[in-house]
Structures are given as C-alpha cells and as structure tokens.
Amino acid sequence: MYSLLRPFLFALPPEAAHAAALGALSFSPRLASLLAPRVAARPRRRLGLLFPNPVGLAAGWDKDGKALEGLSAFGFGFVEIGTVTPRPQPGNPRPRLFRLLEHEALINRMGFNNEGMEALAQRLERLRRRPPVLGINIGRNKDTPNEEADRDYRACLERLFPYADYFTINVSSPNTPGLRGLQSASALRTLASALLDARERLETRHGRRPPLLFKLAPDLASQELDALAAAVRELGIEGLVLTNTTLARPGLERHPLAREPGGLSGRPLRPLAETILREMRERLGPEPLLIGVGGILSAEDAERRFAAGADLIQLYTGLIFRGPSLIAECARAAPAETMP
Ligand SMILES: Cc1cc2nc3c(=O)[nH]c(=O)nc-3n(C[C@H](O)[C@H](O)[C@H](O)COP(=O)(O)O)c2cc1C
Secondary structure, eight states, rough: HHHHHHHHHHHHHHHHHHHHHHHHHHHOOHHHHHOOOOOOOOOOEEEEEEEESEEEEEETTTTTSSSSHHHHHHSSSSEEEEOSSSBBBSOOOOOOEEEEEGGTTEEEEOOBBBBBBHHEEEEEEEEHOOSSEEEEEOOOTSOOOGGGHHHHHHHHHHHHTTOOOOEEEEOOOOTTGGGGGGGGGGHHHHHHHHHHHHHHHHHHHHHHHHHHHHHEEEEEHHHHHHHHHHHHHHTOOOOOOOOBBOOOOTTTTTTTTSSSSSOOOOOOOOHHHHHHHHHHHOOOOOOOEEEEESSSSHHHHHHHHHHHHEEEEEEEEHHHHOHHHHHHHHHHHHHOOOOO
C-alpha cells in the first residue's frame, strides 16, 4: 500500500510531504488502519513500562502530538512526540528539510518548530486513544541560553508530567545553536541533577515517576563517551536514546546537498549510531535502558542494533523510505523475551 503512496509523497518537496502525511493521519486516524502492518507481539517490560513490541517512532515526526490516534493504530510499541519547548517557536526559515534519495537519507535543520508545551498539554488532555507507551521529548527555546536551560526543561517536565510515560531530555539537536554544549559531562551532571530533583518533587505531587532519558549525538569522541558513561552511572540516569542526527557527511562528500547545514539521518548514519550504542553498552553494562535509533532501514539493521545492546529501537527516516511495513519487519527481528 505504501509503495502506491510513496511516489505521490516523493513528488512533493520533503516538508510538504511530511505535512500531508501528518495532516492525513491526524484528520483520519482510520487511514492508519488501512496502512497498518500486522506487527508481531514481542512484549518486554522496561523501567516499569510494558512495551507490546520494542519498535517505536522517533522524536520529531509528530512534534506537537497531532497524529497520536493515527500513530497508535500503526502498531508501534511506543511513540515519542516532541521536541517540544516551553514557548511556541517557528523554527528555521525554509527550505530546512532535504531528501537524499539515492542514499536513503535526510538532512534537516528544522530548529524545534513547535506549538509549545501548553498547546501540547491541552491536546494530550483531550486524547481518546493513546499509544501503548508515550514518550515526550523536551528541549529549550532557541533564545534561552544554556546557563538557563534547566528552567526550560523543568517547565516542560512540570506542565507535561501527567501525560508522559517517559521523558527524553534532548541535548543533542544540532539545529539549536549551542544546545550540544549541554552534552559535556559536567553540563550534563548539572542539568540531570536539577531535573532528577524536580522529578522527585513532582512525584510527591502526582504519585508517579516517569523515567528521564537523555538523547545524545553520534558525534562524540571516545573520551567524551567515557565521561558521559561515568556521569550516567553516578547519577543513576535510567536510560539513553542513542542517537540524534549527525553533523558528519559519511560517504556523501560529492552529493550536491551534502553541504546543506543540518543533521543527517538515514542509511549513512547507521554505522555511527550503531557504534555509539555498542560502545555505551560496553561502558554501562546491562542496567540502563538504551534506545537505539539512527539508520535502521531493514530487519537486518534492527537485528544488528539489538545485538549491539539496544533494549528498544526507534525509526524515523526508514519510515519515509520504506513505509510502515518496516515496523513489522523490525518487530519480527527483535529477540523474543520471556516475560517476568
Ligand atoms: C525532520 C527531522 C526532524 C527531527 N526532529 C527531532 C526532534 O525534534 N527531536 C529529536 O530528539 N530528534 C529529532 N530528529 C531525530 C530523529 O528522532 C532521529 O534521532 C534521527 O533522525 C536518526 O534516526 P533515523 O536515521 O531513523 O532517522 C529529527 C529527525 C528528522 C529527520
């Protein structure tokens, strides 16, 4: 079915194709049922949450939670919405999304275009059908300096606390100037401590404790991974999402769009994202949850990511090129687990 739709979507400029798909799914959630593959059950329990299968939608596709009902019908084991910021913001000027067809890749510099946490909270309040597990990815506004970033993350945590099964703290988008500075081990320690304290207080008020995961870039050197792994262990951070898009252009040197500023996703990102995940699993041992994301476009890619140590995986660019049947293929590739 997606093979019939894809030529129409690919005839549109990338951002228009995205808007059409998002619009169609939010207008008619039943459309998702037509496109939905049959996804095998591969249940696992992690961080106190029950995932019917370990294949999720990555952040950025549905930043404002507009198509959650449609997305829930697709068979994802979990859906991550956002990145959402405290205040609405328009993002970068267009064009800001580019398709590199022959490489099955995208370059984007969207810049956290979103309607803000208040609009999202109100939408989630009205939601009739939820995905099995809902993650909310949060960020800072473009004009908030890193020194005050904890205020933005805390505001999102507080406003969205009742709705999230888990939060992802995005410190790795390459399209918000300076944001990646929050990935240094010392900055991450300060931010994580503030957010873990905030969660402690919110837990008392709400009687629930959604896990906080941190999303990192693939452009980290080995010593940076050492320092980050030490911080994760010391602070008892529950999990990492590995990885965001890359500033590198592996194998694309001669492509006319390779010079477009922004983050690269899709097939060329796979080796980098897989390596970072394996290296972090080696450093951290079995305990923290690791979500593998980046360049998963086939069952084999998924199998390799699980073998590298991922508990769960997420898809974005693969869905654009392969369609929703990729969810089912990847779920089949996941190792079966005996449920406790
Ligand atoms: C157009 C676009 C927008 C994205 N927006 C976000 C975002 O808002 N927050 C985020 O954490 N990641 C965002 N991402 C990154 C994806 O969640 C994912 O980490 C990355 O694309 C690598 O996975 P993939 O190769 O399967 O696409 C975005 C990616 C794309 C292509």
